[in-house]
Amino acid sequence: MDESIYYDNYMDDNDSGNYDPFEDDPRYKRYYKIKKIVKIVLKTVVTASIFAVLATLFFRIYTIQEPDMASKCLWNEKGIDAYNKSEDFKLYGQKMSSYMWTDPETDAHKQIERDSFNKAETMRVTNIYYSPDSGQLQVTLRWNQNAEEDLLELYNQKALPHGEIFYFFLTDDKGNTYGDVCFTKGSRYVYTFRRLLFDGIKFSDPTDPNDLSGVNELYLNIYYAGKPSTQPFEQMIVYDRYIESFDVNVSKPKSVTKGLTEQPGNNGK
Numbered sequence: 001m002d003e004s005i006y007y008d009n010y011m012d013d014n015d016s017g018n019y020d021p022f023e024d025d026p027r028y029k030r031y032y033k034i035k036k037i038v039k040i041v042l043k044t045v046v047t048a049s050i051f052a053v054l055a056t057l058f059f060r061i062y063t064i065q066e067p068d069m070a071s072k073c074l075w076n077e078k079g080i081d082a083y084n085k086s087e088d089f090k091l092y093g094q095k096m097s098s099y100m101w102t103d104p105e106t107d108a109h110k111q112i113e114r115d116s117f118n119k120a121e122t123m124r125v126t127n128i129y130y131s132p133d134s135g136q137l138q139v140t141l142r143w144n145q146n147a148e149e150d151l152l153e154l155y156n157q158k159a160l161p162h163g164e165i166f167y168f169f170l171t172d173d174k175g176n177t178y179g180d181v182c183f184t185k186g187s188r189y190v191y192t193f194r195r196l197l198f199d200g201i202k203f204s205d206p207t208d209p210n211d212l213s214g215v216n217e218l219y220l221n222i223y224y225a226g227k228p229s230t231q232p233f234e235q236m237i238v239y240d241r242y243i244e245s246f247d248v249n250v251s252k253p254k255s256v257t258k259g260l261t262e263q264p265g266n267n268g269k
Helices: 003-013 026-064 077-085 145-154
Strands: 092-094 099-102 109-112 123-131 136-144 166-172 181-188 191-198 217-224 234-240
Touching: 077 136, 123 234, 136 145, 136 166, 136 217, 136 234, 166 181, 166 191
Parallel strands: none
Antiparallel strands: 092 123, 099 109, 123 136, 136 191, 166 217, 181 191, 217 234
């Protein structure tokens, strides 16, 4: 029987067009078996690849997200007292970003470089809040495992100290040092977080361009607790009066933030 006639007759009775008359032919049995295996393998590879991409994407999203404590407004007794005494307590935020500065005397322009990362990109400062009413600044410091490895290599040590591996001070552009600090802790995947709260800072009113009474810049000085040094392991900008500030919504505090811990020796450096 002519195979082409057989195929045409079958197709007349099957609208799907998926039938292959040679598939049941013993002469092509090995070919179709291999064909099925290849299809299964390809389908499995494609499915696994899609799953791997999605898993990687979700994992990256999870690790990039900060824990809730990283953006939480901290309250100590001084902050609560300032809030209760103020008729309109204000909390402002800043995000470190470069900007063009104009010298008021010479009208010269200068690009001011600001970044939330350190040079090695192993540390980052985020969620910067400050209040002229309480004289406080809050900032979250995040670091990864590479920063800890850099510590051991820099100071030629085999292990990190027990407890806190860093202690913190602020310095301003006027030469003042601020060591009255408390903090909360957090972690996620390879990242460690410290939410820091500093007291005793004089800020200008960001809504009044003529108020120049406060500090212009604040730097977070990060010292390694495993080896005393007069030089910080890192220094990062955390406040610049010329960077635009934004309002941060804040509710009346009910009590001191749970888990808030004072840095030992809070008396400045």
